[in-house]
Structures are given as C-alpha cells and as structure tokens.
Amino acid sequence: MAPEADGRRRRGQNNRARIVTAMLEIIRTGDMSPSAEQVAARADVGLRTVFRHFKDMDSLYSEMSVAIADELRAVVGTPFQSVDWKDRVLELVDRRAFAFEKIAPFKHASEAYRHRSRFLSEDSSNLVLALRQILVRELRPPLTDDPLKVEALDLLLSFEAWSRLRREQGLSIEAAAGVLRAAVRRILDEA
Known part of the structure; x- marks a missing residue:
C-alpha cells in the first residue's frame, strides 16, 4: 500500500x-x-x-454499544473471590454496582433512543439475557428449584433495579448496593 x-x-x-x-x-x-x-x-x-x-445515528449508537459491552466484559471476566456459591451471588451485587455505575450514562442514552433502533433494542435484550445467564450459572439447588426466587434475584440484579435505586430513589452507590445486598441475602438465606 x-x-x-x-x-x-x-x-x-x-x-x-x-x-x-x-x-x-x-x-x-x-x-x-x-x-x-x-x-x-x-x-x-x-x-x-x-x-x-x-451512515446514521443508529450506527453511531451501535458503536457506543460495543464500548459498553467492552466495559462489562472487563468486569464479568474477573474471577470470583468467593468459593461458596451464595457468596459469589452476593459478589455479583458489588460487581454489577460497579459495572452499572460505569455504563449508566450510556445505557440511559441508548434507552432514550432504543424505541427507534432495532439494533439497540436487540442489544438491550442480549444484555439482559447475558446477565441472567451469569446469575443462573452461579445458583445451586434448592434455590434453582424455586422459579420465583430465581426471577426475584434476576430482577434485583438487573440494570433497571440499579437505575431505579440510583435515579428515582436518589440513593448513593453504597446505599443502593446495601439495599440489593440485603434483599439478595434474604432470598439466599431462605434457600
């Protein structure tokens, strides 16, 4: 060349x-x-x-989604410190708090544009699925035998739950993580 x-x-x-x-x-x-x-x-x-x-703003948003995915992969790829499965699930609270806080501005921006973008809509669905798979991979019986508890944990560990605690309820990072840890711990203690 x-x-x-x-x-x-x-x-x-x-x-x-x-x-x-x-x-x-x-x-x-x-x-x-x-x-x-x-x-x-x-x-x-x-x-x-x-x-x-x-070619359009949608393709620029799609490139932004790649940056978000890279941020999340860095957090998700870190090995767990805990050996016990319940402690690993609790570790997920802190990992997700860190990751969600980093990507929040970009996630909120893509949410504002998502209704106009098939790509962003699919990207959001893929993120939800990937986060669920990580959670389910760490769960063990008897908790996995209770679909309601699995669904409750999936909701508690979602970006949407984090966003609500931080934005709508105005909690600090520490307080939001504390609320989620307490709720997750209650479900785990019942298992």
Missing part, C-alpha cells in the same frame, strides 16, 4: 475513534440524545466526516 493511502487510512481510523469518543463524552456529561452536529463539533471534524464513518 502506498504511504499516502496508508496515511489516509490512519486518518480515517483516527477520525472514527474521535467521533465515538466525542459521542461517549457528550453522553457522559448528561446529554442523552446528542445530535450529529454536536458530535462533529466535539470531535473537531466536519458533519460529512461523521456520516462518512457512520
């Missing part, structure tokens, strides 16, 4: 990365639905450059 073409390719990759970073930074500051113009200005590129790399 000619050096000139190689330079164009590298510039294109840099622009794409700057656009995604700009989108994430805008959302992190609280703007849940930034326009392409805002993203272009923040990335210091032209509006045409944004749409050269992303």
Whole structure:
C-alpha cells in the first residue's frame, strides 16, 4: 500500500475513534440524545466526516454499544473471590454496582433512543439475557428449584433495579448496593 493511502487510512481510523469518543463524552456529561452536529463539533471534524464513518445515528449508537459491552466484559471476566456459591451471588451485587455505575450514562442514552433502533433494542435484550445467564450459572439447588426466587434475584440484579435505586430513589452507590445486598441475602438465606 502506498504511504499516502496508508496515511489516509490512519486518518480515517483516527477520525472514527474521535467521533465515538466525542459521542461517549457528550453522553457522559448528561446529554442523552446528542445530535450529529454536536458530535462533529466535539470531535473537531466536519458533519460529512461523521456520516462518512457512520451512515446514521443508529450506527453511531451501535458503536457506543460495543464500548459498553467492552466495559462489562472487563468486569464479568474477573474471577470470583468467593468459593461458596451464595457468596459469589452476593459478589455479583458489588460487581454489577460497579459495572452499572460505569455504563449508566450510556445505557440511559441508548434507552432514550432504543424505541427507534432495532439494533439497540436487540442489544438491550442480549444484555439482559447475558446477565441472567451469569446469575443462573452461579445458583445451586434448592434455590434453582424455586422459579420465583430465581426471577426475584434476576430482577434485583438487573440494570433497571440499579437505575431505579440510583435515579428515582436518589440513593448513593453504597446505599443502593446495601439495599440489593440485603434483599439478595434474604432470598439466599431462605434457600
């Protein structure tokens, strides 16, 4: 490949990365639905450059979802410290609190846009399924024999439960995690 073409390719990759970073930074500051113009200005590129790399805002949101998935994979991939299955389930509370807090701005932004995006809708469903699979993998009988308790734990360890405690109920990170730990512990102690 000619050096000139190689330079164009590298510039294109840099622009794409700057656009995604700009989108994430805008959302992190609280703007849940930034326009392409805002993203272009923040990335210091032209509006045409944004749409050269992303055919529409949906494709930019899909790239943002990849960043969210990377954040979650880092947390999920960490080995559990506990040997006992009940303690591992309690560990999930703290892991998810950490992960959910990191991805909350991006998750809220994608939720605001999800009704217009088949990709984001599927991505949300995939996240719910993946989180459920992690939980179910750690559970043991007799708890697994009680579908109501499994469903209650799945709800308690969901992003939606975390979001409600933090946003609507206004709890601190520590207080929200404490509420979830107490509720999860009660269900585990009944098993």
